[in-house]
Amino acid sequence: MMSIQTPAEGADTFPLPSRESDRGRGGENQTNSPVGADDTLLCVTTDIDTALAHSAEQDQNFASIHHATLFSRLKKILPQGALLQVKEDLAPYECDGLSAYRRIPLAVALPEDEAQVVAVMKACYEAGVPVVARGAGTGLSGGAMPHEQGLVLSLAKLKRIVRIDKYSRTAVVQPGVRNLAISEAAAPFGLYYAPDPSSQIACSIGGNVAENSGGVHCLKYGLTVHNVLRVRVVLADGDVVTLGSEALDSAGLDLLALFIGSEGLLGIATEVTVKLTPKPQFAQCILASFDDVRRAGDAVAAVIAAGIIPAGLEMMDQPATRAVEPFVKAGYDINAAAILLCESDGTKEEVGDEIARMKAVLEGCGATEIRVSQSEAERILFWAGRKAAFPAAGRVSPDYYCMDGTIPKRRLADMLIAITELEKKYGLRCMNVFHAGDGNLHPLILYDANVPGELERTEAFGAEILKLSVDFGGTITGEHGVGFEKINAMCEQFASDELRIFHGIKAAWDARGLLNPGKAVPSLHRCAEFGRMHVHGGQTAFPEIERL
Amino acid sequence: MSSTTIDEFRQQILQRQPLRIRGGGSKDFYGSVPSSMQESNLLDTRMHSGIVSYDPSELVVTVKAGTTLQALELVLATRRQFLPFEPPRFGDDLSAATIGGAVAAGLSGPRRATVGALRDFVLGLRLMDGVGRELKFGGEVMKNVAGYDVSRLMAGSMGCLGLILDVSLKVLPMPMHEATIGLALDQQPALELMNQWGGEPLPISATCWADGLLMIRLSGAEPAVRTAQQRLGGDLVEADQAAQFWASLRDGQHAFFAQTSPHATLWRLSVPSVTPPLEVGGSSLIEWGGAQRWFHSEASAEEVQTLAHRCGATATAFRYAPDRTQVFSPFAPGVLKLHQSLKHAFDPHGIFGRGRLYPEI
Amino acid sequence: MEYSGAVAFIRKSDPLMETHLADFIRDTSTGKEAEAILRTCVHCGFCTATCPTYQLLGDELDGPRGRIYLIKQVLEGETPTQKTQLHLDRCLTCRSCETTCPSGVKYARLLDIGREIVDAKVPRVGVDAALRAGMRNVLPRAGVFGTAMKLGQMVRPLLPRAIKAKVPPLTSAGPLPDTATHSRKMIALAGCVQPSMYPNINGAAARVLDRLGISMLHAGSAGCCGAVRFHLGDPEAARDDARRNIDAWWPLLEAGAEALVMTASACGVQVRDYGHLLQDDPDYQHKAARVARLTRDISEILTAESARLQAILTDLPPPDAASKQMAFHSPCTLQHGLQLRGVAEKLLTAAGFALTPIADSHLCCGSAGTYSVLQAEISQRLRDNKLAALLGPVTSSRRPRTIASANVGCISHLAGGTEVEVRHWVELIDRRLTGQV
Known part of the structure; x- marks a missing residue:
């Protein structure tokens, strides 16, 4: 029998006595506003406006802060051994999964519960010290790279699965819980957590929320934003708010959607409620070969146009299959110009029906070979090759640089052909693995960091791919986030007005700009500097910003 | 010419007088109506209509805000695609509702529990902020994490942040096959079944319980629908009748939604799906696998909000409220502060939809 | 090239593993290997x-990537302190990370190099130093350890619980073929710890092999495989152990012995590394x-002879329902070190035992060898978690009657924390x- 519980009393959506907004009203009248002087409708905050002006125009400098008081306070808050301060201990925290960008932080804090997180945040807020949140450190855009004058706040010790509820199909977990650990814990109930980024074995749910992580199945099952119901957030000043609810919607603006994917700039997640999905009964995968990348790209569009939403639709080009096959032995056709992996899941009947239809479409698009997995072991083997693509790059080349643009599916072949030209231009090899179903590209540029100049050529190569992604009507990042890595490319995708709104949003949550400064949203000054070398359609970008 | 229309919008905004953004007016009944609203000027979006781009193989359509839902859905239907979140159209004239209004209201129909809400399908949009700047967020691709997700923030913002100009939506292929079954059940066992089946890999696309009858819609490949139908039992509902039933739920035209007395409000509660039957002293209509509950009540707003809070739910005085000053659940102070600051970032002079969502914003 | 100007604008440093090894090690074979x-x-x-340890402690410094x-x-010339030494000490060398690593990083080898250098630069002091020296000298000597263990077993009823946990009850090897x-x-590897603590393991192996038409020999002068001294930071002594064993085994190999049988997976890892050592x-x-190689x-070995083994098993009545319930703990040295996953499990299942599924x-x-003594607190937390995963709730009707494993260290460690019988799996085949079952 189903047990129905009444949720605990005292959830904080309930009306509480209103509180003077501490830096809210300020009594400042808007001279141009129709709002009367007695009207408190607008929380016009001088603090926010000042912060906005600062952070939007210029990157902040935190160098002049005195740290001794902060450290003695943090020591009282945190358990023994949970505050790291000397370089020997700090260096291993100097980067996340993107090791090309590194900084030694001021200190690392390892709180064990939400109360300690709140206390640490309050201490840093009062000291004016930046805070960079870190989960498992598997991010690929430098989002958790430390700030030299800031604290790294590791959430790795908050790793308790608070509750799994079979009937409401939800799990309440702390931010340090690994993505895969949720699915493992839900497995006995026939449920799982759907978003499956490639790093799911190690990445934490807090990081997934910060980056709005995707995965190979998100065309059908959605991204993190579609699978998270509720988040408890510690704000920059230490206040705790709850966004979303265990119901399907909640009152007011959709702050939960705004928070998810905000890359640690708006707050620190300390508890996450995720939606669990019934495990499909059955899954099968088609492995299709094409002798031409354009035909493979067209086949992707044709599958969708036929009214099919595959559970996964991946594309790998020949360099990728040739790198993977020798060590995974997935059975890929290494003579094909490109291969597609098309997965169907659901009931046995659904899968049988869908596989037959996909097969017909792929044949019609000129596939040279089609294999359908005949067992679960074979299906897993087909995917093993795809999932091993990144590390395989690490085996065939000393270093690789992974890109993350997204483009409309109809431009997939154009992009592959353009990348081939860029390979010649930069004298570097590139292997391509695409989440083709949603147009998300992961070109892996292969290089050797010990060869002088190769890294610089690689970055220039990557920047051209990102620019092409924007030109093709797409975006510079589909799922890895902007972080530190793509901050300049943001100037390519957004004009100064949009960036100003972003800074306004930031100021609304974190008026002092302490959370993850210098990431995700570039200052207008940075874009002006960047645009100096880069002229759009005969016009200088950001003409209103004075150049140094 | 569209650019002229946009210039006109800008002219209106630059006058810095309170504005009420309106499309077909199908949701005029919805949201708060503060006393100041009468003084607001109307900004009519219907001049700004038409489909900007549509490529079925991309599963994306970009459409101007003033386009009617009916027109949009007709175009999609020619390619056997649809808006999976089934936005309600309301009103006697189903052709009035616009896509801009649908996005601003953020309401979703019967399919919401299984495919997602309107906000889940918003990929990008263009808007004009409170100082007349044209801004573009998101895009036409499924995955896009560059910058804050302003597009989804606009869904359900009730026109209080900015004027939506165009919106890009993810669309899906229409299901290959559908069937609806009906089972005679009391509320408690119906809720238990909805929750139990929700945890199983079944092709359920909508559920509704009212008046002792649980209706279940199955969507998907024909063999899968047939197997599920056998598994769940019940009586098969004739196709036309079923289509009418689900449309009436979607558009608020089901007999249950009609006004019951001049003093009764139609309440919508968004609750955790496992919440036991609510004691509301009257009949309820349940949707979304148990997660959406409707009832009429003469109880005060405070009483209903207290009940909702006890269930971890939010309550909306959806329709017929005698007093429309605060129809949505109140916030904790920290959340209210965030609303106010965000409002300021988009609309520093407080022009748009003042009080429509909350008196404070 | 539009972006070339922008690249210089990004504050950027060298890729992580572009290494700049210090002079003291750069040109040595160890330095090259580490690089x-x-x-x-x-x-x-x-x-x-x-x-x-990362899963337990949640600190980057206590995970492989941090180490x-x-x-x-x-290696780049920074002077380590006891902090670095502590985090390296906390590593169990279980090599689970090597199984997970998609890039094939030889972590354990790098750790050996790191520990050797750090231990040379950061002298051991106090209790830590005494414990290490004691274990280095006593454990590997079968004779000395045997005497100590026998004494312990005789006085076992008198010992406090903490020490008692380490001293198993006296058993014999049973009848030998x-x-x-x-x-x-x-x-067979005569070993050091195992014959004194659990003589029945090699006895059981000898009997099972005998049924399969194989005689198990002992080489008189062979002893500890060298793992203890190697992991306590004395690789030269470990090499001596290896040389002594090779000398002892060589005549038998020359006379046609076809393989060296390992009944402790940790020893197996060490002996299989002799070529490298x-x-x-x-x-x-x-x-x-x-x-x-041999x-x-x-x-x-049993897998290679499985047809013959199966033929014998088919003639036997099946085990009774209660005694066939069992949980198998795969030692790290077996599953990660030797990369033998599911092999012993398959043999047990084929022999009629019912294995409970184990989380994590x-x-x-x-x-982890001497870890249980040197890092007692972490070790005990891991043991409690492991026993909980192996045994499930006490109330369960499917609670295993026996825990089987494949390495003497794990067997004695687990046995110290539960009343449930813990055995080498070959004893159960025997x-x-x-x-008997």
Whole structure:
């Protein structure tokens, strides 16, 4: 029998006595506003406006802060051994999964519960010290790279699965819980957590929320934003708010959607409620070969146009299959110009029906070979090759640089052909693995960091791919986030007005700009500097910003 | 010419007088109506209509805000695609509702529990902020994490942040096959079944319980629908009748939604799906696998909000409220502060939809 | 090229594993090996997911990726302190991370290099130093350890619980078959700890092999495989152990013994590494390589003989429902070190035992050789977690009657924390073949 519980009393959506907004009203009248002087409708905050002006125009400098008081306070808050301060201990925290960008932080804090997180945040807020949140450190855009004058706040010790509820199909977990650990814990109930980024074995749910992580199945099952119901957030000043609810919607603006994917700039997640999905009964995968990348790209569009939403639709080009096959032995056709992996899941009947239809479409698009997995072991083997693509790059080349643009599916072949030209231009090899179903590209540029100049050529190569992604009507990042890595490319995708709104949003949550400064949203000054070398359609970008 | 229309919008905004953004007016009944609203000027979006781009193989359509839902859905239907979140159209004239209004209201129909809400399908949009700047967020691709997700923030913002100009939506292929079954059940066992089946890999696309009858819609490949139908039992509902039933739920035209007395409000509660039957002293209509509950009540707003809070739910005085000053659940102070600051970032002079969502914003 | 100007604008540093090793090590063979290993790491962090200490402590410094970083700093000339030493000490060397690593980083090898250098730079002091010296000297000597253990067993009822946990009740090897019976012969590792603590393990192995037509021999002068001294930071002494064993085994191998049988997976890992250990020794490198090549875990041997084994089992009545319930703990040295996953499990299932599914079966039980003494607190937490995963709730009707494992360290460590019987799995096969179950 189903047990129905009444949720605990005292959830904080309930009306509480209103509180003077501490830096809210300020009594400042808007001279141009129709709002009367007695009207408190607008929380016009001088603090926010000042912060906005600062952070939007210029990157902040935190160098002049005195740290001794902060450290003695943090020591009282945190358990023994949970505050790291000397370089020997700090260096291993100097980067996340993107090791090309590194900084030694001021200190690392390892709180064990939400109360300690709140206390640490309050201490840093009062000291004016930046805070960079870190989960498992598997991010690929430098989002958790430390700030030299800031604290790294590791959430790795908050790793308790608070509750799994079979009937409401939800799990309440702390931010340090690994993505895969949720699915493992839900497995006995026939449920799982759907978003499956490639790093799911190690990445934490807090990081997934910060980056709005995707995965190979998100065309059908959605991204993190579609699978998270509720988040408890510690704000920059230490206040705790709850966004979303265990119901399907909640009152007011959709702050939960705004928070998810905000890359640690708006707050620190300390508890996450995720939606669990019934495990499909059955899954099968088609492995299709094409002798031409354009035909493979067209086949992707044709599958969708036929009214099919595959559970996964991946594309790998020949360099990728040739790198993977020798060590995974997935059975890929290494003579094909490109291969597609098309997965169907659901009931046995659904899968049988869908596989037959996909097969017909792929044949019609000129596939040279089609294999359908005949067992679960074979299906897993087909995917093993795809999932091993990144590390395989690490085996065939000393270093690789992974890109993350997204483009409309109809431009997939154009992009592959353009990348081939860029390979010649930069004298570097590139292997391509695409989440083709949603147009998300992961070109892996292969290089050797010990060869002088190769890294610089690689970055220039990557920047051209990102620019092409924007030109093709797409975006510079589909799922890895902007972080530190793509901050300049943001100037390519957004004009100064949009960036100003972003800074306004930031100021609304974190008026002092302490959370993850210098990431995700570039200052207008940075874009002006960047645009100096880069002229759009005969016009200088950001003409209103004075150049140094 | 569209650019002229946009210039006109800008002219209106630059006058810095309170504005009420309106499309077909199908949701005029919805949201708060503060006393100041009468003084607001109307900004009519219907001049700004038409489909900007549509490529079925991309599963994306970009459409101007003033386009009617009916027109949009007709175009999609020619390619056997649809808006999976089934936005309600309301009103006697189903052709009035616009896509801009649908996005601003953020309401979703019967399919919401299984495919997602309107906000889940918003990929990008263009808007004009409170100082007349044209801004573009998101895009036409499924995955896009560059910058804050302003597009989804606009869904359900009730026109209080900015004027939506165009919106890009993810669309899906229409299901290959559908069937609806009906089972005679009391509320408690119906809720238990909805929750139990929700945890199983079944092709359920909508559920509704009212008046002792649980209706279940199955969507998907024909063999899968047939197997599920056998598994769940019940009586098969004739196709036309079923289509009418689900449309009436979607558009608020089901007999249950009609006004019951001049003093009764139609309440919508968004609750955790496992919440036991609510004691509301009257009949309820349940949707979304148990997660959406409707009832009429003469109880005060405070009483209903207290009940909702006890269930971890939010309550909306959806329709017929005698007093429309605060129809949505109140916030904790920290959340209210965030609303106010965000409002300021988009609309520093407080022009748009003042009080429509909350008196404070 | 529009972006060229922008690149310089990004504050950027060199890729992580572009290493700048310090003068003291750069041109040595060790330095080159370490550098090659460092260059394979792409810093993805997957290893942290399956690292027992990272999962327990949640600090980057207590996971493989962080330790690689700590070692890299030392190799680049930074002076380590006791902090680095502590984090390296906390590593169980379970090599779970190597199984997980998609890039093939040889972590354990890098750790050996790192520990050797750090221990040379950071002297051990106090209790830590005394414990290490004691274990280095006592454990590897079968005679000395045997005496100590016998004394302990006689006074076991009088010991406090903490020490009692480490001293198993006295058992015997049981009846041993005549070693001259069969023409096929294999050599057993006499070992150091195991014969005194659990003589029945090798006894059982000898009986099972005898049924399969193989005689198990002992080489009189062979002893500890060298793992204890190697992992306590005395690689030279470990090489001596290896040379002594090779000398003892060589005549038997020359006389036609076909393999070296390992009944402790930790010893198996060490002996299989002899070729690498003695690669710079011109007198022994070839012999060592041959010994390593002929080293087999007992599970590999039984799998090769499985047809014959199955033929014997088919004639036996099935085990009774209660005594067939069992939980198998795969030692790290078996599943990660020797990369033998599911092999012993398959043999047990074929022999009629019912194995309970185990959550987090990749995680270490906390024994890890001398770790249980040197890092007692972490070790005990890992053991408690492991026993909970193996046994499930006390109330369960399917609670296993026996825990089976494949390494003496794990067996004694786990046995110290539960009343449930803990055995080497080959003892259970022996019981089946001798009609005891």
